[in-house]
Amino acid sequence: xxxxxxxxxxxxxxxxxxxxxxxxxxxxxxxxxxxxxxxxxxxxxxxxxxxxxxxxxxxxxxxxxxxxxxxxxxxxxxxxxxxxxxxxxxxxxxxxxxxxxxxxxxxxxxxxxxxxxxxxxxxxxxxxxxxxxxxx
Amino acid sequence: xxxxxxxxxxxxxxxxxxxxxxxxxxxxxxxxxxxxxxxxxxxxxxxxxxxxxxxxxxxxxxxxxxxxxxxxxxxxxxxxxxxxxxxxxxxxxxxxxxxxxxxxxxxxxxxxxxxx
Numbered sequence: 001x002x003x004x005x006x007x008x009x010x011x012x013x014x015x016x017x018x019x020x021x022x023x024x025x026x027x028x029x030x031x032x033x034x035x036x037x038x039x040x041x042x043x044x045x046x047x048x049x050x051x052x053x054x055x056x057x058x059x060x061x062x063x064x065x066x067x068x069x070x071x072x073x074x075x076x077x078x079x080x081x082x083x084x085x086x087x088x089x090x091x092x093x094x095x096x097x098x099x100x101x102x103x104x105x106x107x108x109x110x111x112x113x114x115x116x117x118x119x120x121x122x123x124x125x126x127x128x129x130x131x132x133x134x135x136x
Numbered sequence: 137x138x139x140x141x142x143x144x145x146x147x148x149x150x151x152x153x154x155x156x157x158x159x160x161x162x163x164x165x166x167x168x169x170x171x172x173x174x175x176x177x178x179x180x181x182x183x184x185x186x187x188x189x190x191x192x193x194x195x196x197x198x199x200x201x202x203x204x205x206x207x208x209x210x211x212x213x214x215x216x217x218x219x220x221x222x223x224x225x226x227x228x229x230x231x232x233x234x235x236x237x238x239x240x241x242x243x244x245x246x247x248x249x250x251x252x
Contacts, residue, residue, distance in 0.1 A: 012159060015159060016159070016160050034219070035219065035222070038188065038219040038223075041190070042188075042189075042190060045158070045159065046190070046192070049159060049192060096228040097228060097231070097232060098228075098232070100198075100202055100205050100232045100233065101202070101205060101206075103198065103202070105195045105198045105199050105202065106195045108191060108194060108227040108228065108229070109191045109192070111226070111227065111228070112191045112226045112227050115225075115226035116222065116226050
């Protein structure tokens with residue numbers, strides 16, 4: 001069963017609200033491995049914060065909602081927003097830095113999500129982005 | 137999140153991060169951490185008691201490490217839990233900032249001066 005948050009303004013404050021919601025829900029599923037819970041929270045924060053920080057909406061009313069579906073082997077995460085189209089699968093993260101002096105300080109989020117999830121999909125339907133992550 | 141600073145007998149500063157490093161207090165953490173390590177030649181960031189490291193917070197660790205290198209100082213990470221190490225590896229940050237399991241190893245790596 002998928003459980004969704006309400007639509008909420010895509011702000012950094014609401015990232016924390018969503019993380020708290022996801023964590024509370026996850027604690028109702030003790031079968032979820034601690035490592036998967038960690039990945040869930042890391043990826044969720046990254047993806048929703050990306051919307052809050054980088055997405056825009058023509059009318060300025062950018063909203064996001066998140067869903068979770070717990071499964072025996074893990075959890076599926078659904079992130080939906082009405083920002084401009086952004087396909088994280090087509091996004092090319094910067095190369096992996098190996099030299100501290102020349103390394104950038106940020107821009108590692110999508111790479112982390114790709115590394116930590118077992119699958120990622122993206123759809124654009126109407127004015128909405130739909131991202132689905134599989135964890136575990 | 138709690139930040140505790142102490143020094144070893146060899147003068148190495150250990151900054152322990154305890155709790156959860158989240159975006160809610162990112163600015164405060166960055167300001168405090170930078171102030172703590174800005175003039176120290178050898179710094180160990182102890183992650184033993186860090187429960188969660190969200191990806192945006194990696195920026196703070198990389199900034200501190202880059203600043204140290206620019207000054208000619210050295211900064212390493214110590215004893216991340218499995219969850220934290222997962223994020224450090226997935227991000228590639230573990231390739232940039234040395235990670236040690238034991239304090240003695242970290243301290244030795246910082247204080248070791250190769251013979252000229």
